[in-house]
Amino acid sequence: xxxxxxxxxxxxxxxxxxxxxxxxxxxxxxxxxxxxxxxxxxxxxxxxxxxxxxxxxxxxxxxxxxxxxxxxxxxxxxxxxxxxxxxxxxxxxxxxxxxxxxxxxxxxxxxxxxxxxxxxxxxxxxxxxxxxxxxxxxxxxxxxxxxxxxxxxxxxxxxxxxxxxxxxxxxxxxxxx
Numbered sequence: 432x433x434x435x436x437x438x439x440x441x442x443x444x445x446x447x448x449x450x451x452x453x454x455x456x457x458x459x460x461x462x463x464x465x466x467x468x469x470x471x472x473x474x475x476x477x478x479x480x481x482x483x484x485x486x487x488x489x490x491x492x493x494x495x496x497x498x499x500x501x502x503x504x505x506x507x508x509x510x511x512x513x514x515x516x517x518x519x520x521x522x523x524x525x526x527x528x529x530x531x532x533x534x535x536x537x538x539x540x541x542x543x544x545x546x547x548x549x550x551x552x553x554x555x556x557x558x559x560x561x562x563x564x565x566x567x568x569x570x571x572x573x574x575x576x577x578x579x580x581x582x583x584x585x586x587x588x589x590x591x592x593x594x595x596x597x598x599x600x601x602x603x604x605x606x607x608x
Contacts, residue, residue: 446490453493454483457501461508468512473572478511552602560595 456608461482463474485495485507493500566577567588574592578585 446494450483450487450490452503453486453500456506458483464505465508465512468509469515474515475477478508481511482508491566550604552599553604556595556598559581560591563591564595567592 458479461476461479462472463553465478469475469478486504492505496503529531562581563577566572566580567574572580574585574588575591578588588600594605
């Protein structure tokens with residue numbers, strides 16, 4: 432049906448069919464109308480959804496309406512737009528915007544302190560143990576890669592790794608495994 436033939440109530444007998452026809456015929460025009468007033472497509476779609484709900488609540492009235500159903504729908508939409516703008520919560524937040532506490536700015540003191548402590552502990556280790564830890568943790572190499580670089584068997588790398596960590600734990604005073 433074209434918009435020109437829908438000036439009065441469509442010739443349908445079922446209320447749900449009438450609502451389907453109204454939505455199909457007028458939804459896009461109502462959304463465009465509301466969007467022009469609101470400047471926001473999402474809010475406009477919300478308003479048109481409410482218009483559709485009101486049409487459904489007043490479907491009996493619309494069924495026998497002598498005037499323009501289209502005019503009634505646009506009037507309801509306009510009123511809903513005005514109501515939504517006047518409401519105190521009209522200043523809506525942006526979707527996805529986060530209003531959390533600002534992140535604390537780390538000054539790097541803890542990192543510097545940790546570096547000093549670790550460097551001091553590493554100096555206590557034998558050079559062979561220190562080299563294994565540097566390759567495994569600093570350069571993120573595997574046991575086999577470290578063994579190839581240092582020219583020792585993988586079992587030796589594992590043993591040095593274990594002994595180095597044990598000595599570091601002892602120096603820190605922790606018994607954690």
